[in-house]
Amino acid sequence: MTTGDIVNRLRICAADGSKAEKRLAEIILADISYASKAPIADLALRAGVSEPTVTRFCRALGCEGVRDFKFQLAQVLAIGGLYLFPEPLVRDERDARVLDAVSDGATAAMQRVRDVIDMSVVNAVAEMAVNAKHICAYGSGGVSSMGAVEMQNRLFRLGLPIVGHTDGQMQRMSAAVCDKHSLIFAISASGQANSVIESVGIARQYGARTVAITSPDSDLAKEADVALPFIIAPDTQLFKPTSGRYALLFIIDLIAMTTAELIGPSVLEGLRRIRISLSGLNMSDPGRPVGD
Amino acid sequence: MTTGDIVNRLRICAADGSKAEKRLAEIILADISYASKAPIADLALRAGVSEPTVTRFCRALGCEGVRDFKFQLAQVLAIGGLYLFPEPLVRDERDARVLDAVSDGATAAMQRVRDVIDMSVVNAVAEMAVNAKHICAYGSGGVSSMGAVEMQNRLFRLGLPIVGHTDGQMQRMSAAVCDKHSLIFAISASGQANSVIESVGIARQYGARTVAITSPDSDLAKEADVALPFIIAPDTQLFKPTSGRYALLFIIDLIAMTTAELIGPSVLEGLRRIRISLSGLNMSDPGRPVGD
DNA sequence: TCAAAAATGAAAGAAACTTACGTTCATTTG
Protein backbone atom coordinates (compact mmCIF):
# COMPACT_ATOMS: atom_id res chain seq x y z
CA MET A 1 0.00 0.00 0.00
CA THR A 2 2.37 2.67 -1.15
CA THR A 3 0.74 3.61 -4.38
CA GLY A 4 0.23 7.22 -5.23
CA ASP A 5 -0.40 9.96 -2.74
CA ILE A 6 -1.96 9.55 0.64
CA VAL A 7 -5.45 10.44 -0.53
CA ASN A 8 -5.36 7.78 -3.16
CA ARG A 9 -4.25 5.26 -0.59
CA LEU A 10 -7.07 6.35 1.65
CA ARG A 11 -9.52 5.83 -1.18
CA ILE A 12 -8.23 2.35 -1.81
CA CYS A 13 -8.50 1.66 1.88
CA ALA A 14 -12.06 2.93 2.00
CA ALA A 15 -12.90 0.44 -0.70
CA ASP A 16 -10.84 -2.63 0.21
CA GLY A 17 -9.87 -2.28 3.84
CA SER A 18 -11.17 -4.11 6.85
CA LYS A 19 -14.27 -2.88 8.64
CA ALA A 20 -12.43 -0.56 10.97
CA GLU A 21 -10.18 0.68 8.18
CA LYS A 22 -13.11 1.50 5.96
CA ARG A 23 -14.81 3.51 8.64
CA LEU A 24 -11.63 5.39 9.42
CA ALA A 25 -10.82 6.10 5.80
CA GLU A 26 -14.31 7.42 5.24
CA ILE A 27 -14.19 9.68 8.26
CA ILE A 28 -10.85 11.05 7.20
CA LEU A 29 -11.72 11.53 3.54
CA ALA A 30 -14.90 13.27 4.54
CA ASP A 31 -12.88 16.02 6.16
CA ILE A 32 -9.17 15.92 5.61
CA SER A 33 -8.66 19.32 7.03
CA TYR A 34 -10.17 18.17 10.31
CA ALA A 35 -8.33 14.87 10.30
CA SER A 36 -5.02 16.57 9.77
CA LYS A 37 -5.36 18.43 13.04
CA ALA A 38 -7.53 16.31 15.30
CA PRO A 39 -6.01 14.04 17.95
CA ILE A 40 -6.51 10.39 17.21
CA ALA A 41 -8.82 10.05 20.18
CA ASP A 42 -11.32 12.21 18.30
CA LEU A 43 -10.91 10.31 15.09
CA ALA A 44 -11.24 7.02 16.91
CA LEU A 45 -14.42 8.19 18.56
CA ARG A 46 -15.96 9.42 15.31
CA ALA A 47 -15.13 6.22 13.50
CA GLY A 48 -16.16 4.08 16.42
CA VAL A 49 -12.81 2.37 16.72
CA SER A 50 -10.04 2.37 19.31
CA GLU A 51 -7.00 4.57 19.31
CA PRO A 52 -4.46 1.86 18.60
CA THR A 53 -6.46 1.04 15.51
CA VAL A 54 -5.83 4.52 14.25
CA THR A 55 -2.11 4.18 14.81
CA ARG A 56 -2.06 0.83 13.03
CA PHE A 57 -4.14 2.31 10.25
CA CYS A 58 -1.58 5.05 9.64
CA ARG A 59 1.22 2.51 9.55
CA ALA A 60 -0.72 0.35 7.13
CA LEU A 61 -0.91 3.37 4.84
CA GLY A 62 2.82 3.52 4.73
CA CYS A 63 3.37 6.27 7.26
CA GLU A 64 5.78 6.14 10.14
CA GLY A 65 3.09 6.87 12.64
CA VAL A 66 0.19 9.17 13.30
CA ARG A 67 2.36 12.26 13.21
CA ASP A 68 3.82 11.39 9.87
CA PHE A 69 0.34 10.66 8.59
CA LYS A 70 -0.87 14.08 9.63
CA PHE A 71 2.21 15.62 8.12
CA GLN A 72 1.31 14.08 4.78
CA LEU A 73 -2.28 15.20 5.04
CA ALA A 74 -1.06 18.72 5.65
CA GLN A 75 1.01 18.55 2.50
CA VAL A 76 -1.83 17.19 0.44
CA LEU A 77 -4.00 20.01 1.67
CA ALA A 78 -1.35 22.53 0.77
CA ILE A 79 -1.25 21.32 -2.79
CA GLY A 80 -4.82 20.33 -3.35
CA GLY A 81 -6.30 23.14 -1.39
CA LEU A 82 -8.21 23.37 1.80
CA TYR A 83 -11.38 21.87 0.56
CA LEU A 84 -12.93 18.55 1.18
CA PHE A 85 -12.08 15.44 -0.69
CA PRO A 86 -15.45 13.87 -1.27
CA GLU A 87 -15.96 10.61 -3.04
CA PRO A 88 -16.11 11.19 -6.75
CA LEU A 89 -19.71 11.22 -7.89
CA VAL A 90 -21.02 8.41 -9.93
CA ARG A 91 -21.71 9.65 -13.44
CA ASP A 92 -23.83 8.48 -16.23
CA GLU A 93 -21.94 7.46 -19.28
CA ARG A 94 -22.40 10.56 -21.36
CA ASP A 95 -21.36 12.93 -18.60
CA ALA A 96 -18.37 10.79 -17.80
CA ARG A 97 -17.30 10.86 -21.42
CA VAL A 98 -17.35 14.66 -21.55
CA LEU A 99 -15.45 14.92 -18.28
CA ASP A 100 -12.89 12.39 -19.44
CA ALA A 101 -12.40 14.05 -22.79
CA VAL A 102 -11.63 17.44 -21.30
CA SER A 103 -9.67 16.19 -18.33
CA ASP A 104 -7.61 13.60 -20.15
CA GLY A 105 -6.80 16.10 -22.85
CA ALA A 106 -5.65 18.69 -20.36
CA THR A 107 -3.61 16.23 -18.37
CA ALA A 108 -1.96 14.80 -21.44
CA ALA A 109 -1.13 18.26 -22.76
CA MET A 110 0.57 19.20 -19.52
CA GLN A 111 2.34 15.88 -19.27
CA ARG A 112 3.78 16.44 -22.70
CA VAL A 113 5.15 19.78 -21.61
CA ARG A 114 6.67 18.13 -18.55
CA ASP A 115 8.34 15.54 -20.71
CA VAL A 116 9.88 17.82 -23.26
CA ILE A 117 10.44 21.19 -21.66
CA ASP A 118 13.99 22.25 -21.16
CA MET A 119 14.13 23.85 -17.75
CA SER A 120 17.51 25.34 -18.43
CA VAL A 121 15.82 27.42 -21.10
CA VAL A 122 13.10 28.40 -18.65
CA ASN A 123 15.74 29.44 -16.15
CA ALA A 124 17.51 31.46 -18.78
CA VAL A 125 14.26 33.13 -19.77
CA ALA A 126 13.52 33.97 -16.15
CA GLU A 127 16.90 35.59 -15.89
CA MET A 128 16.23 37.65 -18.98
CA ALA A 129 12.90 38.73 -17.54
CA VAL A 130 14.46 39.86 -14.29
CA ASN A 131 17.08 41.89 -16.09
CA ALA A 132 14.89 43.44 -18.75
CA LYS A 133 13.90 47.06 -18.43
CA HIS A 134 10.83 46.58 -20.55
CA ILE A 135 8.91 43.44 -21.44
CA CYS A 136 6.22 42.80 -24.04
CA ALA A 137 4.08 39.73 -24.58
CA TYR A 138 2.58 39.25 -28.03
CA GLY A 139 -0.09 36.79 -29.02
CA SER A 140 -2.94 36.74 -31.50
CA GLY A 141 -5.89 34.44 -31.83
CA GLY A 142 -7.90 32.54 -29.26
CA VAL A 143 -5.20 30.51 -27.59
CA SER A 144 -2.16 32.69 -28.00
CA SER A 145 -3.81 35.96 -27.06
CA MET A 146 -4.88 34.35 -23.82
CA GLY A 147 -1.23 33.46 -23.37
CA ALA A 148 -0.09 37.04 -23.89
CA VAL A 149 -2.63 38.35 -21.41
CA GLU A 150 -1.76 35.70 -18.88
CA MET A 151 1.92 36.38 -19.24
CA GLN A 152 1.27 40.01 -18.48
CA ASN A 153 -0.95 39.08 -15.60
CA ARG A 154 1.60 36.77 -13.98
CA LEU A 155 4.68 38.90 -14.43
CA PHE A 156 3.27 42.27 -13.57
CA ARG A 157 2.50 40.93 -10.11
CA LEU A 158 6.16 40.33 -9.64
CA GLY A 159 6.80 44.00 -10.23
CA LEU A 160 8.12 43.51 -13.75
CA PRO A 161 7.40 46.14 -16.40
CA ILE A 162 5.39 43.98 -18.78
CA VAL A 163 2.64 44.80 -21.25
CA GLY A 164 0.66 42.28 -23.25
CA HIS A 165 -0.45 43.11 -26.77
CA THR A 166 -3.04 41.07 -28.61
CA ASP A 167 -3.56 43.59 -31.35
CA GLY A 168 -1.31 43.20 -34.37
CA GLN A 169 -0.75 46.92 -34.87
CA MET A 170 0.06 47.45 -31.24
CA GLN A 171 2.51 44.59 -31.43
CA ARG A 172 4.35 46.15 -34.33
CA MET A 173 4.28 49.60 -32.79
CA SER A 174 5.58 48.48 -29.42
CA ALA A 175 8.25 46.37 -31.13
CA ALA A 176 9.45 49.46 -32.94
CA VAL A 177 10.35 51.21 -29.69
CA CYS A 178 12.41 48.36 -28.27
CA ASP A 179 16.07 48.57 -27.45
CA LYS A 180 18.65 46.15 -26.13
CA HIS A 181 17.12 46.20 -22.67
CA SER A 182 13.81 44.94 -24.00
CA LEU A 183 12.46 41.43 -23.81
CA ILE A 184 9.74 40.06 -26.05
CA PHE A 185 7.58 37.04 -25.38
CA ALA A 186 6.13 35.96 -28.70
CA ILE A 187 3.34 33.44 -28.36
CA SER A 188 1.76 31.60 -31.22
CA ALA A 189 0.38 28.11 -31.29
CA SER A 190 0.83 27.85 -35.01
CA GLY A 191 4.05 29.79 -35.26
CA GLN A 192 2.54 31.41 -38.33
CA ALA A 193 0.89 34.51 -36.90
CA ASN A 194 2.16 37.26 -39.15
CA SER A 195 1.95 40.17 -36.78
CA VAL A 196 3.81 38.27 -34.11
CA ILE A 197 6.58 37.09 -36.42
CA GLU A 198 7.06 40.52 -37.90
CA SER A 199 7.07 42.18 -34.51
CA VAL A 200 9.77 39.83 -33.32
CA GLY A 201 11.81 40.74 -36.39
CA ILE A 202 11.38 44.43 -35.73
CA ALA A 203 12.23 44.11 -32.05
CA ARG A 204 15.37 42.11 -32.77
CA GLN A 205 16.47 44.69 -35.24
CA TYR A 206 16.55 47.14 -32.36
CA GLY A 207 18.47 44.78 -30.12
CA ALA A 208 15.70 43.23 -28.04
CA ARG A 209 15.95 39.71 -26.65
CA THR A 210 13.15 37.54 -27.98
CA VAL A 211 11.58 34.40 -26.59
CA ALA A 212 9.12 32.44 -28.67
CA ILE A 213 6.60 30.09 -27.12
CA THR A 214 5.47 28.30 -30.19
CA SER A 215 5.47 25.27 -32.38
CA PRO A 216 9.01 23.92 -32.78
CA ASP A 217 10.72 24.66 -36.10
CA SER A 218 7.98 27.06 -37.09
CA ASP A 219 8.75 30.39 -38.70
CA LEU A 220 8.32 32.11 -35.39
CA ALA A 221 10.63 29.67 -33.61
CA LYS A 222 13.32 30.43 -36.17
CA GLU A 223 12.87 34.16 -35.86
CA ALA A 224 13.38 34.36 -32.09
CA ASP A 225 16.54 34.08 -29.99
CA VAL A 226 15.16 31.39 -27.76
CA ALA A 227 12.25 29.04 -28.38
CA LEU A 228 10.18 27.11 -25.92
CA PRO A 229 8.42 24.41 -27.89
CA PHE A 230 4.73 24.24 -27.37
CA ILE A 231 2.98 21.63 -29.39
CA ILE A 232 -0.72 21.74 -29.90
CA ALA A 233 -1.90 18.31 -30.87
CA PRO A 234 -4.42 18.35 -33.66
CA ASP A 235 -7.80 17.89 -32.10
CA THR A 236 -9.35 14.56 -32.74
CA GLN A 237 -12.49 15.58 -30.99
CA LEU A 238 -13.95 18.46 -32.91
CA PHE A 239 -16.42 19.50 -30.25
CA LYS A 240 -13.81 19.71 -27.56
CA PRO A 241 -11.96 22.97 -27.02
CA THR A 242 -8.28 22.44 -27.65
CA SER A 243 -6.30 21.25 -24.67
CA GLY A 244 -3.27 23.14 -25.88
CA ARG A 245 -4.38 26.03 -23.71
CA TYR A 246 -3.55 24.03 -20.63
CA ALA A 247 -0.08 23.37 -21.94
CA LEU A 248 0.42 27.06 -22.65
CA LEU A 249 -0.82 28.06 -19.21
CA PHE A 250 1.53 25.50 -17.76
CA ILE A 251 4.53 26.95 -19.54
CA ILE A 252 3.57 30.44 -18.47
CA ASP A 253 3.27 29.34 -14.87
CA LEU A 254 6.66 27.70 -15.02
CA ILE A 255 8.19 30.90 -16.26
CA ALA A 256 6.33 32.98 -13.69
CA MET A 257 7.27 30.76 -10.78
CA THR A 258 10.89 30.48 -11.81
CA THR A 259 11.07 34.23 -12.22
CA ALA A 260 9.43 34.82 -8.85
CA GLU A 261 11.95 32.61 -7.12
CA LEU A 262 14.76 34.29 -8.92
CA ILE A 263 13.61 37.64 -7.66
CA GLY A 264 13.26 36.20 -4.19
CA PRO A 265 11.21 37.25 -1.19
CA SER A 266 10.99 40.86 -2.27
CA VAL A 267 8.21 39.95 -4.71
CA LEU A 268 6.03 39.28 -1.71
CA GLU A 269 5.99 42.97 -0.98
CA GLY A 270 4.46 43.65 -4.39
CA LEU A 271 1.81 41.00 -3.91
CA ARG A 272 1.01 42.41 -0.52
CA ARG A 273 0.48 45.86 -1.99
CA ILE A 274 -1.80 44.51 -4.67
CA ARG A 275 -3.85 42.84 -2.02
CA ILE A 276 -4.10 46.02 0.00
CA SER A 277 -5.12 48.00 -3.05
CA LEU A 278 -7.96 45.57 -3.63
CA SER A 279 -9.35 46.11 -0.17
CA GLY A 280 -11.02 49.22 -1.50
CA LEU A 281 -12.93 46.96 -3.85
CA ASN A 282 -14.30 44.88 -1.02
CA MET A 283 -12.24 41.93 -2.06
CA SER A 284 -9.73 41.82 0.69
CA ASP A 285 -10.35 38.35 2.01
CA PRO A 286 -6.85 37.44 3.10
CA GLY A 287 -5.65 34.05 2.02
CA ARG A 288 -7.52 34.36 -1.20
CA PRO A 289 -5.47 34.44 -4.36
CA VAL A 290 -4.42 37.90 -5.25
CA GLY A 291 -6.81 39.65 -7.59
CA ASP A 292 -9.87 37.41 -8.03
CA MET B 1 3.33 39.15 13.90
CA THR B 2 0.84 37.72 11.47
CA THR B 3 2.25 39.08 8.26
CA GLY B 4 2.67 36.84 5.31
CA ASP B 5 3.46 33.19 5.44
CA ILE B 6 5.25 31.40 8.20
CA VAL B 7 8.62 31.59 6.52
CA ASN B 8 8.39 35.32 6.19
CA ARG B 9 7.53 35.59 9.86
CA LEU B 10 10.48 33.41 10.72
CA ARG B 11 12.71 35.70 8.72
CA ILE B 12 11.45 38.72 10.56
CA CYS B 13 12.00 36.92 13.80
CA ALA B 14 15.54 35.97 12.88
CA ALA B 15 16.23 39.65 12.34
CA ASP B 16 14.28 41.39 15.10
CA GLY B 17 13.57 38.78 17.74
CA SER B 18 15.08 38.37 21.15
CA LYS B 19 18.26 36.38 21.60
CA ALA B 20 16.53 33.04 22.04
CA GLU B 21 14.10 33.79 19.23
CA LYS B 22 16.86 34.63 16.83
CA ARG B 23 18.70 31.43 17.55
CA LEU B 24 15.54 29.38 17.12
CA ALA B 25 14.51 31.10 13.92
CA GLU B 26 17.94 30.53 12.46
CA ILE B 27 17.99 26.87 13.39
CA ILE B 28 14.57 26.36 11.88
CA LEU B 29 15.22 28.32 8.70
CA ALA B 30 18.44 26.45 8.25
CA ASP B 31 16.52 23.22 7.87
CA ILE B 32 12.77 23.55 7.68
CA SER B 33 12.33 19.98 6.69
CA TYR B 34 14.02 18.85 9.87
CA ALA B 35 12.21 21.36 12.02
CA SER B 36 8.85 20.26 10.71
CA LYS B 37 9.36 16.77 12.07
CA ALA B 38 11.67 17.05 15.03
CA PRO B 39 10.35 17.08 18.58
CA ILE B 40 10.84 20.39 20.29
CA ALA B 41 13.33 18.86 22.68
CA ASP B 42 15.68 18.44 19.71
CA LEU B 43 15.09 21.93 18.46
CA ALA B 44 15.57 23.34 21.92
CA LEU B 45 18.84 21.49 22.27
CA ARG B 46 20.16 22.64 18.91
CA ALA B 47 19.27 26.23 19.57
CA GLY B 48 20.51 26.07 23.13
CA VAL B 49 17.19 27.11 24.62
CA SER B 50 14.59 25.40 26.75
CA GLU B 51 11.50 23.60 25.52
CA PRO B 52 8.97 26.09 26.79
CA THR B 53 10.81 28.74 24.85
CA VAL B 54 10.04 26.83 21.69
CA THR B 55 6.37 26.69 22.55
CA ARG B 56 6.32 30.38 23.29
CA PHE B 57 8.18 31.04 20.09
CA CYS B 58 5.54 29.25 18.04
CA ARG B 59 2.79 31.21 19.75
CA ALA B 60 4.62 34.43 19.12
CA LEU B 61 4.62 33.55 15.42
CA GLY B 62 0.87 33.40 15.42
CA CYS B 63 0.45 29.65 15.67
CA GLU B 64 -1.79 27.89 18.10
CA GLY B 65 1.04 25.83 19.44
CA VAL B 66 3.91 23.70 18.34
CA ARG B 67 1.68 21.28 16.45
CA ASP B 68 0.07 24.04 14.46
CA PHE B 69 3.49 25.47 13.75
CA LYS B 70 4.71 22.18 12.36
CA PHE B 71 1.54 21.86 10.35
CA GLN B 72 2.29 25.14 8.67
CA LEU B 73 5.87 24.19 8.01
CA ALA B 74 4.65 20.98 6.38
CA GLN B 75 2.42 22.98 4.08
CA VAL B 76 5.14 25.38 3.15
CA LEU B 77 7.43 22.48 2.38
CA ALA B 78 4.88 20.74 0.22
CA ILE B 79 5.22 23.37 -2.44
CA GLY B 80 8.17 25.17 -1.10
CA GLY B 81 10.41 27.25 -3.22
CA LEU B 82 14.11 26.93 -3.44
CA TYR B 83 14.69 29.61 -0.87
CA LEU B 84 13.43 27.25 1.82
CA PHE B 85 16.39 25.01 1.57
CA PRO B 86 19.59 25.32 3.52
CA GLU B 87 21.88 24.65 0.63
CA PRO B 88 20.87 26.02 -2.69
CA LEU B 89 19.28 23.10 -4.44
CA VAL B 90 21.09 21.51 -7.27
CA ARG B 91 19.69 22.78 -10.47
CA ASP B 92 17.95 19.55 -11.44
CA GLU B 93 16.34 19.16 -8.10
CA ARG B 94 15.12 22.71 -8.14
CA ASP B 95 13.73 22.36 -11.63
CA ALA B 96 11.89 19.23 -10.62
CA ARG B 97 10.35 21.04 -7.69
CA VAL B 98 9.03 23.84 -9.84
CA LEU B 99 7.63 21.40 -12.35
CA ASP B 100 5.99 19.38 -9.61
CA ALA B 101 4.51 22.36 -7.85
CA VAL B 102 2.83 23.71 -10.95
CA SER B 103 1.78 20.39 -12.37
CA ASP B 104 0.50 18.88 -9.12
CA GLY B 105 -1.42 22.03 -8.37
CA ALA B 106 -3.06 22.07 -11.76
CA THR B 107 -3.90 18.40 -11.67
CA ALA B 108 -5.35 18.63 -8.19
CA ALA B 109 -7.46 21.65 -9.11
CA MET B 110 -8.95 19.88 -12.11
CA GLN B 111 -9.43 16.65 -10.23
CA ARG B 112 -11.40 18.59 -7.68
CA VAL B 113 -13.71 19.90 -10.36
CA ARG B 114 -14.14 16.41 -11.75
CA ASP B 115 -15.11 15.08 -8.37
CA VAL B 116 -17.65 17.64 -7.41
CA ILE B 117 -19.11 19.21 -10.52
CA ASP B 118 -22.78 18.61 -11.10
CA MET B 119 -23.07 17.72 -14.76
CA SER B 120 -26.82 18.09 -14.71
CA VAL B 121 -26.24 21.76 -14.03
CA VAL B 122 -23.73 21.92 -16.86
CA ASN B 123 -26.23 20.29 -19.18
CA ALA B 124 -28.90 22.74 -18.11
CA VAL B 125 -26.53 25.64 -18.67
CA ALA B 126 -25.69 24.37 -22.15
CA GLU B 127 -29.35 24.25 -22.95
CA MET B 128 -29.80 27.82 -21.78
CA ALA B 129 -26.86 28.87 -23.93
CA VAL B 130 -28.31 27.26 -27.02
CA ASN B 131 -31.67 28.91 -26.52
CA ALA B 132 -30.45 32.37 -25.57
CA LYS B 133 -30.66 35.16 -28.10
CA HIS B 134 -27.91 37.09 -26.45
CA ILE B 135 -25.18 35.98 -24.08
CA CYS B 136 -22.76 37.95 -21.93
CA ALA B 137 -19.80 36.76 -19.89
CA TYR B 138 -18.65 38.96 -17.00
CA GLY B 139 -15.46 38.65 -15.03
CA SER B 140 -13.06 41.04 -13.34
CA GLY B 141 -9.58 40.51 -12.02
CA GLY B 142 -6.75 38.33 -13.16
CA VAL B 143 -8.36 34.93 -12.95
CA SER B 144 -11.98 35.75 -13.60
CA SER B 145 -11.44 38.12 -16.48
CA MET B 146 -9.51 35.39 -18.23
CA GLY B 147 -12.59 33.26 -17.66
CA ALA B 148 -14.91 35.80 -19.26
CA VAL B 149 -12.67 36.15 -22.29
CA GLU B 150 -12.30 32.40 -22.64
CA MET B 151 -16.01 31.88 -22.36
CA GLN B 152 -16.52 34.31 -25.21
CA ASN B 153 -13.78 32.66 -27.18
CA ARG B 154 -15.20 29.17 -26.81
CA LEU B 155 -18.86 29.94 -27.38
CA PHE B 156 -18.57 32.38 -30.23
CA ARG B 157 -16.98 29.61 -32.30
CA LEU B 158 -20.15 27.65 -31.88
CA GLY B 159 -22.05 30.46 -33.54
CA LEU B 160 -23.53 31.74 -30.30
CA PRO B 161 -24.05 35.49 -29.83
CA ILE B 162 -21.73 35.98 -26.87
CA VAL B 163 -19.73 38.96 -25.72
CA GLY B 164 -17.29 38.97 -22.82
CA HIS B 165 -16.94 42.04 -20.64
CA THR B 166 -14.08 42.54 -18.23
CA ASP B 167 -14.79 46.18 -17.63
CA GLY B 168 -17.14 46.97 -14.76
CA GLN B 169 -18.96 49.75 -16.55
CA MET B 170 -19.45 47.69 -19.69
CA GLN B 171 -20.81 44.89 -17.52
CA ARG B 172 -23.41 47.13 -15.96
CA MET B 173 -24.31 48.75 -19.27
CA SER B 174 -24.71 45.48 -21.12
CA ALA B 175 -26.71 44.07 -18.22
CA ALA B 176 -29.07 47.00 -18.51
CA VAL B 177 -30.11 46.05 -22.02
CA CYS B 178 -30.92 42.42 -21.21
CA ASP B 179 -34.31 40.87 -21.61
CA LYS B 180 -35.79 37.45 -20.93
CA HIS B 181 -33.92 35.94 -23.86
CA SER B 182 -30.57 36.93 -22.42
CA LEU B 183 -28.11 34.70 -20.62
CA ILE B 184 -25.39 35.95 -18.32
CA PHE B 185 -22.27 34.08 -17.27
CA ALA B 186 -20.95 35.75 -14.15
CA ILE B 187 -17.47 34.66 -13.19
CA SER B 188 -15.72 35.57 -9.99
CA ALA B 189 -13.26 33.51 -8.02
CA SER B 190 -14.06 35.38 -4.85
CA GLY B 191 -17.77 35.85 -5.45
CA GLN B 192 -17.28 39.37 -4.13
CA ALA B 193 -16.57 41.36 -7.28
CA ASN B 194 -18.98 44.26 -7.00
CA SER B 195 -19.47 45.05 -10.66
CA VAL B 196 -20.24 41.44 -11.45
CA ILE B 197 -22.72 41.01 -8.62
CA GLU B 198 -24.50 44.24 -9.46
CA SER B 199 -24.66 43.42 -13.15
CA VAL B 200 -26.25 40.09 -12.39
CA GLY B 201 -28.82 41.88 -10.27
CA ILE B 202 -29.58 44.33 -13.06
CA ALA B 203 -29.81 41.62 -15.70
CA ARG B 204 -32.16 39.53 -13.59
CA GLN B 205 -34.37 42.51 -13.05
CA TYR B 206 -34.92 42.58 -16.81
CA GLY B 207 -35.63 38.87 -16.95
CA ALA B 208 -32.28 37.44 -17.99
CA ARG B 209 -31.16 33.96 -16.95
CA THR B 210 -27.99 34.11 -14.90
CA VAL B 211 -25.28 31.52 -14.32
CA ALA B 212 -22.58 32.14 -11.74
CA ILE B 213 -19.25 30.37 -11.84
CA THR B 214 -17.96 31.27 -8.45
CA SER B 215 -17.22 30.34 -4.89
CA PRO B 216 -20.14 28.40 -3.40
CA ASP B 217 -22.40 30.32 -1.02
CA SER B 218 -20.76 33.61 -1.95
CA ASP B 219 -22.79 36.73 -2.57
CA LEU B 220 -22.56 36.17 -6.29
CA ALA B 221 -23.69 32.55 -6.00
CA LYS B 222 -26.76 33.71 -4.13
CA GLU B 223 -27.55 36.42 -6.65
CA ALA B 224 -27.63 34.15 -9.71
CA ASP B 225 -30.24 31.62 -10.87
CA VAL B 226 -27.75 28.81 -11.19
CA ALA B 227 -24.34 28.43 -9.60
CA LEU B 228 -21.43 26.26 -10.64
CA PRO B 229 -19.14 26.04 -7.66
CA PHE B 230 -15.56 26.88 -8.37
CA ILE B 231 -13.31 26.82 -5.37
CA ILE B 232 -9.97 28.50 -5.47
CA ALA B 233 -7.69 27.26 -2.78
CA PRO B 234 -6.10 29.98 -0.73
CA ASP B 235 -2.58 30.56 -1.90
CA THR B 236 -0.20 28.88 0.44
CA GLN B 237 2.65 29.39 -1.91
CA LEU B 238 2.91 32.97 -2.93
CA PHE B 239 5.46 32.33 -5.63
CA LYS B 240 3.30 29.86 -7.46
CA PRO B 241 0.57 31.25 -9.67
CA THR B 242 -2.77 30.02 -8.42
CA SER B 243 -3.86 26.74 -9.89
CA GLY B 244 -7.47 27.79 -9.70
CA ARG B 245 -7.14 29.04 -13.25
CA TYR B 246 -6.90 25.49 -14.48
CA ALA B 247 -10.10 24.62 -12.67
CA LEU B 248 -11.88 27.56 -14.24
CA LEU B 249 -10.64 26.70 -17.70
CA PHE B 250 -11.82 23.18 -17.11
CA ILE B 251 -15.34 24.28 -16.22
CA ILE B 252 -15.50 26.53 -19.25
CA ASP B 253 -14.41 23.69 -21.49
CA LEU B 254 -17.06 21.43 -20.03
CA ILE B 255 -19.71 24.01 -20.79
CA ALA B 256 -18.34 24.61 -24.27
CA MET B 257 -18.13 20.96 -25.15
CA THR B 258 -21.57 20.14 -23.78
CA THR B 259 -23.02 23.07 -25.67
CA ALA B 260 -21.28 22.05 -28.88
CA GLU B 261 -22.69 18.56 -28.66
CA LEU B 262 -26.12 19.91 -27.97
CA ILE B 263 -26.00 22.04 -31.08
CA GLY B 264 -24.77 19.09 -33.08
CA PRO B 265 -22.95 18.86 -36.38
CA SER B 266 -24.02 22.28 -37.54
CA VAL B 267 -21.35 23.87 -35.36
CA LEU B 268 -18.76 22.36 -37.61
CA GLU B 269 -19.90 24.62 -40.38
CA GLY B 270 -19.12 27.63 -38.22
CA LEU B 271 -15.68 26.29 -37.39
CA ARG B 272 -15.04 25.65 -41.08
CA ARG B 273 -15.88 29.22 -41.96
CA ILE B 274 -13.61 30.57 -39.27
CA ARG B 275 -10.81 28.46 -40.64
CA ILE B 276 -11.38 29.74 -44.14
CA SER B 277 -11.43 33.30 -42.96
CA LEU B 278 -8.04 32.76 -41.37
CA SER B 279 -6.50 31.54 -44.57
CA GLY B 280 -6.01 35.14 -45.56
CA LEU B 281 -3.75 35.43 -42.54
CA ASN B 282 -1.58 32.55 -43.65
CA MET B 283 -2.72 30.40 -40.83
CA SER B 284 -4.77 27.84 -42.59
CA ASP B 285 -2.89 24.72 -41.68
CA PRO B 286 -5.68 22.16 -41.60
CA GLY B 287 -5.74 19.85 -38.60
CA ARG B 288 -4.50 22.69 -36.47
CA PRO B 289 -6.85 24.03 -33.84
CA VAL B 290 -8.97 26.81 -35.16
CA GLY B 291 -7.62 30.28 -34.60
CA ASP B 292 -4.12 29.90 -33.12
C1' DT C 1 -16.30 -27.37 13.36
C1' DC C 2 -11.92 -26.26 15.04
C1' DA C 3 -7.42 -24.27 15.01
C1' DA C 4 -4.62 -20.74 13.29
C1' DA C 5 -4.31 -16.18 11.91
C1' DA C 6 -5.82 -11.71 11.72
C1' DA C 7 -8.15 -7.86 13.66
C1' DT C 8 -9.38 -5.22 17.50
C1' DG C 9 -9.63 -3.08 22.16
C1' DA C 10 -8.21 -2.02 27.16
C1' DA C 11 -4.83 -0.49 29.80
C1' DA C 12 -0.33 0.77 30.77
C1' DG C 13 3.64 3.20 29.08
C1' DA C 14 6.35 6.55 26.52
C1' DA C 15 6.84 10.69 24.06
C1' DA C 16 5.76 15.31 23.15
C1' DC C 17 3.95 19.47 24.41
C1' DT C 18 2.17 23.01 27.93
C1' DT C 19 1.62 25.33 32.30
C1' DA C 20 3.03 27.22 36.65
C1' DC C 21 6.26 29.38 38.90
C1' DG C 22 10.70 31.14 40.08
C1' DT C 23 15.19 33.28 38.59
C1' DT C 24 17.91 36.47 36.04
C1' DC C 25 18.88 40.59 33.87
C1' DA C 26 17.95 44.92 31.83
C1' DT C 27 15.35 49.14 32.36
C1' DT C 28 12.94 52.53 34.71
C1' DT C 29 11.84 55.35 38.61
C1' DG C 30 12.19 57.59 43.01
Next chain:
DNA sequence: CAAATGAACGTAAGTTTCTTTCATTTTTGA
Protein backbone atom coordinates in the same frame (compact mmCIF):
# COMPACT_ATOMS: atom_id res chain seq x y z
C1' DC D 1 22.34 54.88 43.09
C1' DA D 2 19.25 51.48 44.74
C1' DA D 3 14.83 49.61 44.62
C1' DA D 4 10.99 48.46 41.70
C1' DT D 5 9.35 46.75 37.53
C1' DG D 6 8.88 43.77 33.88
C1' DA D 7 10.44 41.06 30.09
C1' DA D 8 12.92 36.89 28.91
C1' DC D 9 14.01 32.57 30.06
C1' DG D 10 14.60 28.00 32.53
C1' DT D 11 13.12 24.15 35.84
C1' DA D 12 10.01 21.02 37.10
C1' DA D 13 5.62 19.31 37.20
C1' DG D 14 1.57 18.65 34.66
C1' DT D 15 -1.38 17.31 30.51
C1' DT D 16 -2.17 15.65 26.15
C1' DT D 17 -1.23 12.62 22.53
C1' DC D 18 0.54 8.69 20.68
C1' DT D 19 2.44 3.78 21.04
C1' DT D 20 3.16 -0.74 22.95
C1' DT D 21 1.70 -4.84 25.20
C1' DC D 22 -1.23 -8.28 25.82
C1' DA D 23 -5.74 -10.32 26.08
C1' DT D 24 -10.04 -10.95 23.47
C1' DT D 25 -12.80 -11.34 19.50
C1' DT D 26 -13.52 -12.23 14.76
C1' DT D 27 -12.37 -14.22 10.49
C1' DT D 28 -10.29 -17.65 7.56
C1' DG D 29 -9.23 -22.02 5.82
C1' DA D 30 -8.78 -26.95 6.23
